[in-house]
Amino acid sequence: MNFKKLSLVAAGFAVAVTGIAATKVMAAGEVFLPLLVYRTGPYAPNGIPNANGIRDYMTMINKRDGGINGVKIAWEECDTKYNTKIGVECYERLKNNGEKGAVVVNPYSTGITYQLIPKAPVDKIPIHSMGYGRTAAGDGTVFKWAFTAPTSYWSQATTFIKYVGEQEGGMDKLKDKKIALVYHNSAYGKEPISTLELLSKKFGYDLKLLAVDHPGQEQKSTWLQVRRYKPDYIFIWGWGVMNQVAIKEAAAINFPMDHFIGVWWSGSENDVIPAGDAAKGYKAATFHATGTDFGVHQDILKYVYDGNLAKAKENHWGEVLYNRGIINSVYNTEAIRTAMGKYGNKPIGGEEVRWGMENLDLTAAKLEKLGLKGYMNPHKITCEDHEGGGPVTFQQWTGSEWKIVSKWYTPMYDIVRGQIKKAAAAYAKENNITPRDCSKEG
Amino acid sequence: MFYRETGQFKTTYNADQAIFPIAQDRWFVTAVILVAYLIVPFYATEYLLQAVLIPMLIFTIAALGLNILTGYAGLLSLGTGAFMAMGAYSAYKITTAFPDLNIIIVFLLSGLSAAAVGIMFGIPSLRIKGFYLAVATFAAQFFLLWMFNKVAWWVNYSPSGTITAPPREMFGHMMTGPTATPETRYFLVLTFCVVFAFIAKNLVRGRIGRHWMAIRDMDIAAEIIGIRLLPNKLLAFAISSFYCGVAGALLVFSYLGSAETEAFDIVVSFDVLFMVIIGGLGSILGSFLGAAFIWLTPIILTNVPHLVGLEMATDVQKHIEIMIFGSLIVIFVIFEPAGLARLWSIGKEKLRRWPFPY
Numbered sequence: 051m052n053f054k055k056l057s058l059v060a061a062g063f064a065v066a067v068t069g070i071a072a073t074k075v076m077a078a079g080e081v082f083l084p085l086l087v088y089r090t091g092p093y094a095p096n097g098i099p100n101a102n103g104i105r106d107y108m109t110m111i112n113k114r115d116g117g118i119n120g121v122k123i124a125w126e127e128c129d130t131k132y133n134t135k136i137g138v139e140c141y142e143r144l145k146n147n148g149e150k151g152a153v154v155v156n157p158y159s160t161g162i163t164y165q166l167i168p169k170a171p172v173d174k175i176p177i178h179s180m181g182y183g184r185t186a187a188g189d190g191t192v193f194k195w196a197f198t199a200p201t202s203y204w205s206q207a208t209t210f211i212k213y214v215g216e217q218e219g220g221m222d223k224l225k226d227k228k229i230a231l232v233y234h235n236s237a238y239g240k241e242p243i244s245t246l247e248l249l250s251k252k253f254g255y256d257l258k259l260l261a262v263d264h265p266g267q268e269q270k271s272t273w274l275q276v277r278r279y280k281p282d283y284i285f286i287w288g289w290g291v292m293n294q295v296a297i298k299e300a301a302a303i304n305f306p307m308d309h310f311i312g313v314w315w316s317g318s319e320n321d322v323i324p325a326g327d328a329a330k331g332y333k334a335a336t337f338h339a340t341g342t343d344f345g346v347h348q349d350i351l352k353y354v355y356d357g358n359l360a361k362a363k364e365n366h367w368g369e370v371l372y373n374r375g376i377i378n379s380v381y382n383t384e385a386i387r388t389a390m391g392k393y394g395n396k397p398i399g400g401e402e403v404r405w406g407m408e409n410l411d412l413t414a415a416k417l418e419k420l421g422l423k424g425y426m427n428p429h430k431i432t433c434e435d436h437e438g439g440g441p442v443t444f445q446q447w448t449g450s451e452w453k454i455v456s457k458w459y460t461p462m463y464d465i466v467r468g469q470i471k472k473a474a475a476a477y478a479k480e481n482n483i484t485p486r487d488c489s490k491e492g
Numbered sequence: 493m494f495y496r497e498t499g500q501f502k503t504t505y506n507a508d509q510a511i512f513p514i515a516q517d518r519w520f521v522t523a524v525i526l527v528a529y530l531i532v533p534f535y536a537t538e539y540l541l542q543a544v545l546i547p548m549l550i551f552t553i554a555a556l557g558l559n560i561l562t563g564y565a566g567l568l569s570l571g572t573g574a575f576m577a578m579g580a581y582s583a584y585k586i587t588t589a590f591p592d593l594n595i596i597i598v599f600l601l602s603g604l605s606a607a608a609v610g611i612m613f614g615i616p617s618l619r620i621k622g623f624y625l626a627v628a629t630f631a632a633q634f635f636l637l638w639m640f641n642k643v644a645w646w647v648n649y650s651p652s653g654t655i656t657a658p659p660r661e662m663f664g665h666m667m668t669g670p671t672a673t674p675e676t677r678y679f680l681v682l683t684f685c686v687v688f689a690f691i692a693k694n695l696v697r698g699r700i701g702r703h704w705m706a707i708r709d710m711d712i713a714a715e716i717i718g719i720r721l722l723p724n725k726l727l728a729f730a731i732s733s734f735y736c737g738v739a740g741a742l743l744v745f746s747y748l749g750s751a752e753t754e755a756f757d758i759v760v761s762f763d764v765l766f767m768v769i770i771g772g773l774g775s776i777l778g779s780f781l782g783a784a785f786i787w788l789t790p791i792i793l794t795n796v797p798h799l800v801g802l803e804m805a806t807d808v809q810k811h812i813e814i815m816i817f818g819s820l821i822v823i824f825v826i827f828e829p830a831g832l833a834r835l836w837s838i839g840k841e842k843l844r845r846w847p848f849p850y
Contacts, residue, residue: 087806089805089806089807089810090807090810090811090814094807098807101806127806128794128806129806129807129809129810131810134748134751134754134755135547135748135755138543138747138748139543139544139547139791142538142539142542142543143539143543143795146538146539160652161751161752161754161755164652164654164656164750164751164752165748165749165750165751167750168656168669168670168749168750169670169749171670172670172671184652235641236653236752236753236754237652237653237654237752240651240652240653241651241652243651244651261641264754264757473651477656480588480656480658481656481658481659481669481670482658482659
């Protein structure tokens with residue numbers, strides 16, 4: 051490389067660096083949402099439908115209603131590859147975009163959520179980790195800026211036990227049953243352990259913990275242990291490729307599929323289709339309905355895809371994770387709408403939206419108006435309770451689609467709440483946070 | 493012409509043995525340090541400090557550490573991520589056990605614990621070399637991360653297995669934790685980086701560094717002229733792991749804020765190794781250049797389409813970024829296998845002869 055080329059490269063580098071320092075997107079009359087998505091990387095097959103659902107709902111709101119109360123929603127995606135370091139870089143890059151900065155962030159990775167929670171009160175940007183993240187954040191007195199609505203891993207774990215108890219014909223029948231938990235060896239996968247251990251003391255079942263290391267393609271030794279242990283039920287707390295491998299392995303040892311239950315992140319089309327017929331009968335938890343028979347889906351089809359069903363399907367319209375993306379968007383937009391009820395129909399910032407999130411009350415009437423009747427449950431967030439303990443239901447893979455096969459189970463919320471309080475208090479102590487008094491909040 | 497040492501006479505041995513014997517180098521380094529301390533923090537945006545410079549400096553420290561081991565002592569290691577994790581988890585344990593202990597001391601102690609582990613995994617280096625040693629250090633990567641995942645004591649029995657940097661204060665300023673400003677974090681990391689770079693520079697041009705280089709170039713010859721292999725190799729492992737340990741602690745305390753073992757997985761080890769290889773094996777400057785290249789290039793590539801107003805789908809943009817980054821690495825390695833540091837010295841040569849190049 052000669053000197054001329056060298057100096058050219060150096061100059062290019064310098065220009066780019068100064069350019070980054072100066073970059074800032076300005077938009078007038080809009081609320082800005084930073085979208086941390088992962089359309090690339092090892093978990094992309096899950097990240098894409100999810101990101102599309104979030105995006106399409108907002109596009110639809112902008113086109114159908116002209117935004118939220120007339121204020122358009124603006125957003126920018128940043129690809130995290132599901133990597134926490136890139137996630138933090140994305141967050142830092144996007145947090146000050148828009149007129150009033152980011153109003154709410156959905157980290158879409160338990161690891162990134164853990165990193166953003168301490169930053170949220172400083173940056174004044176609320177975090178909503180819907181069905182993932184740090185369960186203890188459900189305690190609003192300590193985690194003022196973090197929300198886990200509508201339900202959390204711990205709540206979900208209790209509904210698993212309720213469901214299994216009912217399948218067996220009563221909670222007393224759980225005694226001496228054997229349950230194995232196959233989990234992703236990360237903060238995410240470890241979340242249900244303490245709850246399941248607590249409940250095993252209460253109901254007398256035996257619990258076996260089997261960790262699978264990231265990314266989870268190699269599980270032979272795990273399933274050897276499963277075979278030796280001969281569990282009555284297997285719960286799986288997996289993500290990405292780990293799920294399909296686990297389903298194949300379970301089929302290989304002839305484990306009855308309807309006794310194999312996944313967390314809501316282990317129950318999408320991506321998890322069962324690669325396993326083929328073996329996956330038939332496999333169950334997973336969920337906190338929303340399946341399918342496309344709802345007003346919101348029809349509106350998205352009409353406004354986003356101009357009625358082009360093939361194109362919508364290509365964008366994963368109606369898949370489990372796409373549907374979850376829609377719900378996430380509903381929480382975001384309704385929190386903004388609630389905040390506008392107090393602060394006026396203008397572009398608002400993170401502080402106002404935090405209030406909106408905290409005072410969010412999705413009543414049945416509101417949901418019906420949004421075209422979400424029967425799709426998700428009415429939900430209310432309060433200052434104290436940032437989770438709300440929303441109900442969980444179970445879906446089963448028929449070989450071609452996911453079908454809801456159970457009633458809605460409310461979590462054993464008193465138990466979960468006690469655990470959340472305890473964990474939040476420990477966090478508060480470690481980080482010198484004084485819990486706020488919710489009776490004084492307006 | 494721009495870069496000529498003509499007329500710079502050395503009249504003492506001290507002057508001849510200075511770190512930067514050439515005046516221009518001295519000025520340049522001083523200027524860079526002054527800019528880094530006095531200008532950057534006051535003009536840089538929060539994003540630039542928090543998401544670009546701080547992690548870059550932290551990875552520079554890790555690259556310095558690996559460069560001592562691989563570039564100077566010739567011992568190939570793939571355990572960098574593990575040694576960084578060791579530093580991070582030790583720092584967490586130490587600072588939660590002794591909350592009043594000064595955070596700088598915590599970092600240094602965590603570096604020492606990483607050094608101890610480094611020595612342990614360095615013992616096989618007396619018998620095995622090259623790729624075989626890389627495989628042995630690979631074991632450290634798997635073993636240590638497995639341990640941090642498995643043994644709940646390391647995370648103070650937190651159910652999620654995550655460590656969080658608690659707030660720690662020094663001189664009335666928050667140094668770590670969420671309320672620490674990006675500026676203080678930057679000063680802390682920059683100071684570590686500058687001090688460690690000077691120590692490394694002095695180490696490698698002194699007796700110890702010469703031992704290492706002799707071992708690297710031919711260990712049998714080194715042994716014959718009286719260099720004891722075991723202590724020197726273990727010392728290289730210790731110092732290298734110390735650097736990596738402090739870098740790991742800083743990564744959690746000054747950058748990420750909270751982490752699980754995933755933050756230190758094998759990809760980190762490879763990244764730091766690429767920094768050293770692309771920057772230049774056996775060069776302190778190379779560690780800086782390599783870390784800057786590996787950390788900054790993807791960030792620049794992500795930002796460029798936005799800067800020029802190009803609207804692109806997120807995934808397309810990310811894939812283009814990965815492709816360009818990959819080809820840049822290939823191009824650099826083909827055109828300058830000795831690393832960016834070598835490009836730098838070529839540049840200096842050219843500057844010296846300008847305007848009459850040959």
